[in-house]
Amino acid sequence: MNTANSDSASDSRPEWVAGFMSGTSLDAVDAALILTDGRQVFEFGATAERKYLPEERRILQRATELARTWNWTGPRPDEAFDEAKAVITHTHSETMQQLLTDWTDPTPVLAGVHGQTVLHRRPMPGKPGATLQLIDAPAMRTALGVPLAYDFRTADVAEGGQGAPLAPAYHAALLQRLGDGTACVLNLGGVANITARLADGSLIAFDTGPANGPIDEWVEGHGRGTHDFGGTLAKTGTADEALLEQLLQHDWFSEAPPKSLDRYDFSAAMVKGMSVEDGAATLTEFSARAVAAGIAQLPEIPSRVIACGGGRHNPALMDALARALPCAVLSAEEAGWRGDSIEAEAFAFLAARTARGLPISWPGTTGVPEPMTGGIVLA
Template sequence: MEPIWAVGLMTGTVLDGNIDVALIRTDGESVAEFGPYALVPTPPGLLALLQRTLAEARDWAFVGPEPAIFAEAEERLTLAQAEAVARVLQDHAPGAGIVGFHGQSVLHRGPVPGRPGATRQLGDGALMARHLGLPVAYDFRSADVAAGGQGAPLAPIYHAALLGRLGDAAGTAVLNLGGVANLTARAPDGSLAAFDCGPANAPINDFIRARVLGEMDRDGALALAGRVDEARLAQALEHPYLARPYPKSLDRFDFGPGLAEGLSDADGAATLTAFTAACVGRGLDMLPVRPDRLIVSGGGRRNPALMAMLERFAGVEALPAEAVGWRGDAVEAECFALLAVRVQRGLPISFPTTTGAPHPLTGGRIARP
């Protein structure tokens, strides 16, 4: 199958104020060429609407009718992201054959014994397709959850494509630090092992906001000035999720900032940052072969305190994506470009060793203009 140009979109659960747009030329298996990417600012008012939507989603908790705010947020989000795609295509791009539209995750619950999983992403693929005049792949997670899978992570098949471009990547795994942290590694038999290993930026950001110190611990400055509460850290690492075998997945609110309650601003930031790093270490211990190197994408790679603590608390060398020629801000958006082509071509997007799907599973829907 010949590679085509595809656009990928991503907005993370930490609501950093950007719409990530990236183009790649791909056949759904590998990347033939990287195209332009942009971090397009979220339109005024939309971020506040999404924050209210996330709060109402937590109160809803998949019980009863969906909150009315979902409809308004979905329409405004879809149109804002469609405009972001149109801007990138007009300014930079060679054209595209399909758009991969992840939408905004507002609530996610992995399955556990006696309770099925559930997931909700806001995003109207049909509205975007009409607006852009392009086919749009969307709703990537629902089929996996309906089949008994976790619905996450979906990035491993793209991480595998990136690792393939590095040639011999033995001993190397991929870590994405978004709202939560997820790992992807190759098992000795060639299969992919992947799962959400713990929190990442979400509890740190929530702590900073709660202390009215800004939106994030910029450059890790607060954590670098603080001291890790080792006793609290050791207790937090007894959380049952961390010992649960993978596949497994998290919602961005499953781990909050409560670990830092009663600590100073600096010590709280340091302890939460150390917890993220130590959770990665626990995840690495679960893999069939423990990697000695991590390639790190997502916003967390820009936090020097977190990157340093990965070496201290996870016992692994941590390199930002750019160190191997990847575009760290674009990896997730690029992923959904590749997944869109896989959906279009009927290729599986989730697997038993990544989401717990019963077999390699196709998913997603396509809306046509």
């Protein structure tokens, strides 16, 4: 993959763009403003976070559960999907208002909204991939009050790509700001994915395995909150080494990249029957070792791994990564980045590229045959 700033386009004027992300952890809508031309980031603007209320989260969880049951077969659960879309529109509108409350620079000219992923199937031999992000685009366009870029994954999947990860285009721009050298961006969301910049400047990106998803599911299933706050449960538990060895024999880890996962391809059921502490410890260690297995698939070992996403707030997971990886592990903040806003910034960046007709996925990131544009702009 060529880095994002090497592409050509007719319009190179930097503009303020808003980006929004609601991840599979279903905890909040994140938003951020960046000044960009789709190749570089010139300035970072305001950020905002709007936590989901319990009832809103329940609606999104129900849509996800019904999507998994449906799995593109039989009647589609449109009633639940429509209810979830209404939540998504309302919460994104409130997040936009929060984002612009104290913003005195120019109003953003465009918004990039990912939508809510409820189902993702990677392509397999004889079976094409598929992906579904819930969004009511006309309602979202009206609610945000600016042109909308959305549906970033469908075109990639239609051409045989994985449809994920999409953040590498933005990771490349962030890594460019750090200078030369091998480095790797690790996003710890429901699923973990990496973007590795090699010595020649090329990028390789793929999902490595689970991150927070199974841990959150395990903790919530035991009535201990929505996540392992501070890694407390994992720190007091003991990981099951025999089970970890067995889990790491999964065919996923020998599959060559690029590759992608659905959030529920690895679930909390892996540790069924354990105490809540030992289960949390085992799932946390598994997420870290899955990342290590992904790093081992790279043609070059990076000099450092920069962790972003919610998982970097989990000390137990960060400690496990430090033990498992063959290089230094830094938080996004240690690299000078805004760790809680990177995914939102990424979709602002992708929106700018979409509006300019620039590629957002490449053979080395999603497995598409050639660099591909993607996304739809609703003016």
